[in-house]
Amino acid sequence: MGYKVAVVGATGNVGREMxxxxxxxxxxxxxxxxxASRRSVGTEVSFGDKTLKVKALxxxxxxxxxxxxxxxxxxxxKEWSPKIGRQGCVVIDNSSAFRYDSDVPLIVPEVNADAVKGFTKKNIIANPNCSTAQLVVALKPLHDKATIKRVVVATYQSVSGAGKDAMDELFAQTRAVFVSDPVEAKKFPKRIAFNVIPHIDVFMExxxxxxxxxxxxxxxKILDPKIKLTCTAVRVPVFISHSEAVNVEFENPITAEEATEVLRNAPGVLVVDKREPGGYIxxxxxxxxxxxxxxxxREDATVENGLSFxxxxxxxxxxxxxxxxQIAxxxxxxxxxxxxxQKAA
Known part of the structure; x- marks a missing residue:
């Protein structure tokens, strides 16, 4: 007997992808x-070769x-996950609502799958931020090899991270530039077409x-509380996929060749690094x-035991x-x- 799975937010970008x-x-x-919400009831979404009709959460x-x-x-x-968990259903939550709750495991399966056992406290497991997920997949094998001290990362984040309206805005603005129409910024604080915006989410003190x-x-929380990390998050005029320029300082020596070998053997990672025009992803x-x-x-000569990628x-x-x-x-x-x-049978 198999499992019964509910997808909440099934009409959104991520829900459809799920x-x-x-x-x-x-x-x-x-x-x-x-x-999904009441206003989406009856909307049809694809699941393999089937079509599902959306019901109200x-x-x-x-x-x-x-x-x-x-x-x-x-x-x-915040409203629904605890209620659902109390009904004996395990919630795997893609939002930031429970990521920092000490009773909720924050999981990237290639990195800290063992921590998933903690889900029984609230029947909730948190998915990390999209930028964090890919970063820790890359950092984990390097941390195991040479122990990371400090990370400096600049993200180049696609508009799909801000939802369908953001993707529509990039499309509409790009078209407006080509036909010389006025460029309207609604979703983003500044024009995103042919531009970059060094601002994602709200400013803190x-x-x-x-x-x-x-x-x-x-x-x-996922990798190691001792790691020092600083980040600059930038929105770029790309529809899908986030990119990151990452600089890492290690406790122990590690060469670019050793790092490449470690990453080639790491779960969830593909190395494409030919050091020639087009030899990158x-x-x-x-x-x-x-x-x-x-x-x-490549090695960073400005610090001892440094790498960039x-x-x-x-x-x-x-x-x-x-x-x-993957968490499921x-x-x-x-x-x-x-x-x-199965229990009922």
Missing amino acids: LDILSERGFPADEVVAL ENYDFSDTDICLMSAGGEVS DGYTKEEWKVMAETK TPYEAAGEDATYISRI WCVSDNLRKGAALNAV EVLVNRKLLQPKS
Whole structure:
């Protein structure tokens, strides 16, 4: 007998991706339910070769559901995830609502799958920020090899990280530039077409943005609280895939060749680094792919034991939907969750 899975936020970018990935990876689900707000009821979404009609989250009974993939934003999650968890359904939440809760594991399966056992406290597991997910996949094998002291990262984040309206805005502004129409900025504080914006999420008192703070706090929780990290998060006019320029300082010596070998053998990582024109991965090529791609691995001569590299991943997949489904697979493969239908039988 398989599992019953609900996807909340099924009409959004990440929700649709979750449905696609559940189907692609052959997740052992006997039934998949698409849920969203009342205004989306009756909307049709694809699940493999099937079409699902969206139901209302407000009226749904989770008592016979095993896993809920939650991708409806922080406010919805704060209200609903604890209620769903109390009905015995494990929530894998894509928002930031529970990432910093000490009773909620924050999981990237390639990095800290063992920590998933802590889900029983609240029946909630948190997915990290999209930028954090790809970063820690790249950092974990290097940390195991040479122990990371400090990380400096600049992110180049695609507009899909801000939702469908943001993607529409980039398209509309780009078209407006070509036909000499007025360029309107609604979703972003400044024009995004043919521009970059060094501002994602709200500003905090120390001058960092919330997005930058998330990357710093989450990396420490997932990987190692002793790591020092600073981040600059930038929105770029790319539809899908986040890129990161990463500089790392280690406790112990590590050469570029050693780092390349370590990363080639790491789970979830693909190294494409030919040191020639085009011998690296760009966001366009990473879109629709599951891997975290690493290129431009080189030694940093300005510090002892320093490396720099370029890191690219599809933010809707590894940064969100894929990671959530992988967490569900950990629960299943490690036999941490029995289907309710099996218990009832």
